[in-house]
Amino acid sequence: xxxxxxxxxxxxxxxxxxxxxxxxxxxxxxxxxxxxxxxxxxxxxxxxxxxxxxxxxxxxxxxxxxxxxxxxxxxxxxxxxxxxxxxxxxxxxxxxxxxxxxxxxxxxxxxxxxxxxxxxxxxxxxxxxxxxxxxxxxxxxxxxxxxxxxxxxxxxxxxxxxxxxxxxxxxxxxxxxxxxxxxxxxxxxxxxxxxxxxxxxxxxxxxxxxxxxxxxxxxxxxxxxxxxxxxxxxxxxxxxxxxxxxxxxxxxxxxxxxxxxxxxxxxxxxxxxxxxxxxxxxxxxxxxx
Numbered sequence: 201x202x203x204x205x206x207x208x209x210x211x212x213x214x215x216x217x218x219x220x221x222x223x224x225x226x227x228x229x230x231x232x233x234x235x236x237x238x239x240x241x242x243x244x245x246x247x248x249x250x251x252x253x254x255x256x257x258x259x260x261x262x263x264x265x266x267x268x269x270x271x272x273x274x275x276x277x278x279x280x281x282x283x284x285x286x287x288x289x290x291x292x293x294x295x296x297x298x299x300x301x302x303x304x305x306x307x308x309x310x311x312x313x314x315x316x317x318x319x320x321x322x323x324x325x326x327x328x329x330x331x332x333x334x335x336x337x338x339x340x341x342x343x344x345x346x347x348x349x350x351x352x353x354x355x356x357x358x359x360x361x362x363x364x365x366x367x368x369x370x371x372x373x374x375x376x377x378x379x380x381x382x383x384x385x386x387x388x389x390x391x392x393x394x395x396x397x398x399x400x401x402x403x404x405x406x407x408x409x410x411x412x413x414x415x416x417x418x419x420x421x422x423x424x425x426x427x428x429x430x431x432x433x434x435x436x437x438x439x440x441x442x443x444x445x446x447x448x449x450x451x452x453x454x455x456x457x458x459x460x461x462x463x464x465x466x467x468x469x470x471x472x473x474x475x476x477x478x479x480x481x482x483x484x485x486x487x488x489x
Contacts, residue, residue: 204288208309212316215285221320225346228277231317232262235284239277241266250274252290253283260284271346274316282313308376315351321359328359333450334414335435338366348351353446354378363388364450367422369396371443372406386456391424405438419457420447430457 219230232239237253240254245251250272251264262280264273283290283306291304297383298299303311331337335353342352350368356367356378363382368375374434396403399413399421414433420426422434436447451457 203288203309205309205312206445208282208286208312209316211286212282212313213321215281216317217321222322224323224344225274226318226320226323228274228317231278231281232428236260237281237284241273243267251278251280252254262480271342271348273348274318275348275351278314278317281317282310286310286313311351315347316357317334318347318351319345319355320328323354325359328356328362333360333362333364333433333435333448335437335446335448338448349446357448360450361458362450362454364448365390365422367402367447367449369402369406369445369447372396372403382456386428388419388423388426388456390422394408396445397421400447401434401436402438402447405436406445411436417449419451427458428459435442 204457211481215231215234215480219234221227221230226341227409229239231453240261242263242265243249245263245265247265249265250268253260253261253262255261262277262284264276264280266273268276282399286309288306291306311411319341324341327341328484329345331341335349338349338353338356340419341347341356342349345352354368355378357364357378357380360380361382363380363386365377365379365388373395374390374392376392379390380389398407401418403416405411414435416431417434419428419432422432432449433452434447434449436445438445
């Protein structure tokens with residue numbers, strides 16, 4: 201049975217607290233040691249094989265592809281630490297490491313765990329709080345923490361104070377979306393497994409279009425069953441090599457629009473006029489003299 205995301209996050213933070221990282225980028229070896237594992241670099245792995253773990257004589261061994269970039273090796277190591285810490289079996293067969301198209305729940309859980317280890321809340325959150333919302337910001341943080349854009353963008357959207365989401369699409373379909381607390385509380389839901397929404401910047405980029413920066417877009421283009429209106433900003437990028445599209449979407453004024461009924465009521469209160477309903481009030485007893 202797959203673990204829910206909150207349980208995965210809590211287990212990851214439990215491990216982080218035991219290790220107590222204070223440096224950026226976070227050292228990976230202490231995480232492996234904490235779960236009783238030894239790290240190995242294997243230069244003979246195929247290009248589409250990021251790494252694996254096995255147990256021998258009561259000791260865990262994690263092998264990572266020495267041909268991969270440093271950020272990829274670090275993520276792979278933390279992903280394999282997650283399999284050990286969570287007790288979840290690997291399900292890598294038949295899928296390249298970069299693909300999210302048919303990723304199993306266990307693999308997604310280990311990705312979430314790995315992102316927590318690479319971008320610990322206590323080190324990452326203060327930097328998020330003082331940063332602007334943009335893919336350039338995500339790129340900068342990813343470089344500082346030696347982490348992937350995918351992991352960093354997902355963590356950024358989850359922890360930013362503004363209503364924001366990071367959306368990953370592959371082969372023209374939404375595969376994963378992480379949302380800030382403000383969007384989760386407003387039930388702003390990005391539907392997975394559906395085609396990129398018509399009229400979105402992401403759809404245009406995948407079709408070969410261009411984008412010079414964040415663009416305004418109606419919120420109901422991205423959010424399912426959305427009745428609050430409002431305009432989002434979308435900053436997107438298409439990665440043709442893997443047919444993946446990443447996007448940050450957020451409300452520029454950093455507030456989620458109120459439900460339409462609440463908005464209508466507030467406008468009435470601000471205008472000082474009651475809604476005209478065709479019913480005349482009954483005359484009072486007092487009369488003007």
